[in-house]
Amino acid sequence: MFIPEGGIQTGFFAGFSVLALISCMDMTNGGLYASIMQQYGSKEEAGAFVLMSLESGPLVTMLILGTTGLAAFQPQAFVGAVLPFLVGFILGNLDQDFRDFFSKATHTMIPFFGFALGNSIDLTVIAKTGLAGILLGVLVIIITGIPLMLTDKFIGGGNGTAGLAASSTAGAAVANPMIIANMKPEFMPIAQSATALVAASVIVTSIIVPIxxxxxxxxxxxxxxxxxxxxKGNQFTA
Incomplete structure (x- = not known):
């Protein structure tokens, strides 16, 4: 309703597009979340990053663009996006040995998540996108963080910490604009600018969210x- 089909071309918000906003906000950085919650959350909260893997790819972006009528995708595209996770879920639930074997690797994976995230951070992206990239990262934290914190409190039974830890942009989201553009060529003209903004959001949220x-x-x-x-004091007085 508010953003032109080809994205905003001029002014402070130049480069903002539906593709950029969706790619930034629909994918949580599962590795970052897991490492944060290992320190500040419970075992169950840290383990939630496994379910977050469902959104760490083009699946949710395709669902959003499809349900809003902005794009139409072939059924096999959805199947290809979700099939690896379904296979993993099935194997883990059918075979106790598989579940026990891979559950022990949770802590081991965190340093590799962190190393991969650090290698993907290019601070020059912030200079290229300017304040628009920084603003987008902050918007991701505010717009996704507040609902996630409320959900954590009133549905998940937490205190909001897990919700805040999940208000980041996944590193894999950087590839999303080009993946979607290759599926739907009409997004190709805005894919490059969207990629730069998403990359800036990944960096900004990776720095701010843990703090x-x-x-x-x-x-x-x-x-x-x-x-x-x-x-306790009231009980003692009574």
């Missing part, structure tokens, strides 16, 4: 600790 999550987790721990002390 915000650490501060928020410490704040919630102090808040909950104060409640426990007050409750």
């Amino acid at each position: 915000l999550t650490a501060y928020y987790s410490q704040y919630m721990q102090k808040k909950n600790k104060g409640k426990v002390v007050q409750k």
Whole structure:
């Protein structure tokens, strides 16, 4: 409704397009989330990154573009995007040995996630996209972070830390604009600018999200600790 079909061409928001916004906001950085939650969350919260892998690819982007009527994709494209995860889920649930074997590798994988993420960060992208790239990264944290924190609190039973830790852009999202453009050539003219903005969002969220999550987790721990002390004090007085 608000963004032209070919994206915004001039002004501060030049390069912003539906493809760029969707690619930034529909994929969580699962490796970043897992490493953060290993330190600030529970085992169950850290393990949620496995389900996040479903969105770490073009599947959700295709679903959003398809359901909004912006693009139509062949059924085999959806099957190809989700088939590897279905095979993994089936094997893990049918074979206890498979589940036990791969569950032990969760902690081992985190340094590799971090190493891959660090290698993919190119700070010159921030200079190329300017304030628009930084703004997009901040928007991702605000627009996706607030609903995720509320969901974590009222549905997941957490305190919002996991929701905030998930408000990032996945490194794999950088490839999404070109993948979608190759499937639907009408997106090709805006794919390059969308790729640059998505890359900037990956860097910005990778830096800001861990810092915000650490501060928020410490704040919630102090808040909950104060409640426990007050409750014990009331019981002692009674």
